[in-house]
Amino acid sequence: MENKEIGLEFSIKSGALDKQRSACVVVGVFENRKLTGSAVAIDQASGGYLAGILRGGDMDGKAGSTLLLHTVPDILADRVLLIGLGKERDFQEKTYRDAVQTTLRTLRDTGSTEAVIALTEVPLKQRDVTWNVTQAVIAAHEALYRFDTLKSKPAETRRPLKRVVFAVAKRGELKAAETGLARGLAIAHGMTLAKNLGNLPSNICTPDYLASTARKMAKTYGFGCEILDYAACDKLGMGSFLSVGKGSDKPPRFIVLKHQGGPKQQKPVVLVGKAITFDSGGISIKPAPDMDEMNYDMSGGGAVMGAFRAMGELGLKLNVIGLIPSCENMPDAAANKPGDIVTSMSGQTIEILNTDAEGRLILCDALTYAERFEPDAVIDLATLTGACVIALGAHPSALFSNHDPLARDIEQAADTAWDRVWRMPLWDDYQEQLKSSLADMANIGGRPGGSITAACFLSRFAKKYHWAHLDIAGVAYKGGRDKGSTGRPVSLLVHYLLQRARP
Numbered sequence: 001m002e003n004k005e006i007g008l009e010f011s012i013k014s015g016a017l018d019k020q021r022s023a024c025v026v027v028g029v030f031e032n033r034k035l036t037g038s039a040v041a042i043d044q045a046s047g048g049y050l051a052g053i054l055r056g057g058d059m060d061g062k063a064g065s066t067l068l069l070h071t072v073p074d075i076l077a078d079r080v081l082l083i084g085l086g087k088e089r090d091f092q093e094k095t096y097r098d099a100v101q102t103t104l105r106t107l108r109d110t111g112s113t114e115a116v117i118a119l120t121e122v123p124l125k126q127r128d129v130t131w132n133v134t135q136a137v138i139a140a141h142e143a144l145y146r147f148d149t150l151k152s153k154p155a156e157t158r159r160p161l162k163r164v165v166f167a168v169a170k171r172g173e174l175k176a177a178e179t180g181l182a183r184g185l186a187i188a189h190g191m192t193l194a195k196n197l198g199n200l201p202s203n204i205c206t207p208d209y210l211a212s213t214a215r216k217m218a219k220t221y222g223f224g225c226e227i228l229d230y231a232a233c234d235k236l237g238m239g240s241f242l243s244v245g246k247g248s249d250k251p252p253r254f255i256v257l258k259h260q261g262g263p264k265q266q267k268p269v270v271l272v273g274k275a276i277t278f279d280s281g282g283i284s285i286k287p288a289p290d291m292d293e294m295n296y297d298m299s300g301g302g303a304v305m306g307a308f309r310a311m312g313e314l315g316l317k318l319n320v321i322g323l324i325p326s327c328e329n330m331p332d333a334a335a336n337k338p339g340d341i342v343t344s345m346s347g348q349t350i351e352i353l354n355t356d357a358e359g360r361l362i363l364c365d366a367l368t369y370a371e372r373f374e375p376d377a378v379i380d381l382a383t384l385t386g387a388c389v390i391a392l393g394a395h396p397s398a399l400f401s402n403h404d405p406l407a408r409d410i411e412q413a414a415d416t417a418w419d420r421v422w423r424m425p426l427w428d429d430y431q432e433q434l435k436s437s438l439a440d441m442a443n444i445g446g447r448p449g450g451s452i453t454a455a456c457f458l459s460r461f462a463k464k465y466h467w468a469h470l471d472i473a474g475v476a477y478k479g480g481r482d483k484g485s486t487g488r489p490v491s492l493l494v495h496y497l498l499q500r501a502r503p
Contacts, residue, residue: 008144009163010137010185012177014170017118018045018075022165024068024115025077026103028122029054029061030088038118038167042080046073050082062086063095066106081106083119093418096124096132097139104143104161111159118167120177129173130180133166135418137184138191138491140164145192147199147484186313187494191487193217194299194306198477198485202278202295207245207253207326210275210298214255214305214324221312224258233365240344241365244358245327247282247335254366255301257322259311261501267376268319269500271493272366274359274382275301275326282329282355283337293483297359299476300382301326306490311497318501321373325362329355341439345369346461351439359384360443360457367461377406378462379496381470381489387450388471396422397475397489400455403466410468413496419489421470430456 017025017038027039033054035043043050049072053059059067063086072080083099083106085091099119107115120132144161148154168177197205197213211227218225233242233254245252255275262268275298280286286294301324308322336342336355343349345368350361359382370378381397388398397414399421401407407423414421433445433453441460445453455469462469475488 008140008161010181011163011165012133012168012174012181013116013165014168014174017041017116017167020077020116022077022114022116024079024081024107024112025075026081026083026115026117026119028085028099028119029059029082030085030091031061033059033061034088036085036122037169038121039082042072042075046075049073050080059084063098064102066102068106068110077116079112081115085122091122091124093124093127093135096122097135097418100136100139101143104140107161108144113159113161114163115161116165116167120166121169128176129168130176130183131416133177133180134184134187136166137181138188141188141191145195147196183314183498186310187491189313190306190310190490190494193309194302194490195485195487197302197305198296198299200295202328205295205298206250206277207275207328208251210277210301210324210326211253211255214257217305217309217312218257221308223308223312224260226256228254228256236369237343237345238365239342240350241325241327241362243336243340243342244276244329244361247332248328248330250277250328252325252327255322255324255326257308257324259308259316259318259320261311261315261317262319266319268321268373269497270321270323270370270373270375270378271304271307272323272363272370272378272380273301273304274298274363274380274384275324276329276359276362277326279329279356279358280331282335282358283331284354284356285331286356290479293477293479296477296485297383298326299485300380300472302485303381303472303476303488303490303493306487307493307497310490310494316497316501318497320497321370321375323366323370325366327362329358344461348441348460349439351436351442353442354444357444357454360454363458364461367458367467371464375465378465378467379410379470379493380458380467381472383473383476384471385451385454385473389474391451392422392474394474394478396420397492398451398471399423399468400426400452400459400471401468402426402459402462403468406466406468409499410492410496413499414492417491417495419492421492424452424455426452426455426459
């Protein structure tokens, strides 16, 4: 199977590593020079060559360390690459993924065009070979991903890596490994789409651009696709959504994607993604530093599109709806002003105390629109609050839900995907902060518990179904000099849908 985005072919193989003809075979070494099972096999076939090298002090197995060996005796591969895995008792999911990424970067830098990677054979507690291979493909994709299409002279790799074989210990594991490979590739492709959309600047990735991308993807995978323009949204009464884009010359678009993979009578899962293609803050304008990163405010919508790309490849037998409200939040004479009151599609009125709390204003109408599908579950995801970044940093997404079983399912999927979440409270106590003397509610509740009051605001529009909200402000992209989209939480969404699609 080929990952076209990074020009790399992946496959699965079992068998003795010393008999593998390849440019490079990759095996692991734990601290204190302890060889993994695959490394032991190489060592025995080579007459103790690896053990001798390690005794000489060339490598001690610390996590992240590498040692490239040439012409190992009686081994058909041209090279053997040793990857340090750290202490065996501490070998966990993060260490495993980091080791795979280190492997791919090292192979790329050494000019190897192909490799057999045996790290997928190293056992992890409570994980199986399907998980190992899925995560290896995703980690490989993350290690090799580059976004340089807008550079006049993209960087060239001297001898690009073209083929990677993941080794499994037993022939009986081949089918499970192939499942992991297909799953990993689909998720990797979905993450690539989300990353590419996120990394595009806002002068290119506009609401119309997102709509065009959705149409093309729908045509490729047979999705239903409907694009609602301003007039259609106005007719539906989406006063809250439409108010956000009034200060921009880019017209808003409300994107609807439909994957009908399950029985007609099956109630769908609805995924809702915030897609503000640029967020200046509006009249409540943001500080100039880091405002260049506000093209990533469409990451929720990008992740929904990425999940649909993966669904299309996997052919999931499930009914899923994607709702992506998209616009820009810009300041001009027509823009929302602090103190304005707008009427949402639900009929509830909202006093806009801060125009930079715009994400909830577009999501609330999307959540109301979701009612027409009589969903079994609704999950919205958004780079919603800076408060979430302060609370949780860049590691988990914040999870809020009005339904405990749904929250538990998402937590389970997040653990399997290694795209983690942390559940936050959604207590009625916080609703008091949203009181307005002039409208049904205010769009902000003050600084205390900012991510929680934002979720409480959304919960007022999600009372007719089981609902969860993911605040992905801390995980969707990396800022600073090395800024870029992470593609999260595509993997989480796909694993959640895979759980639901099981017979």
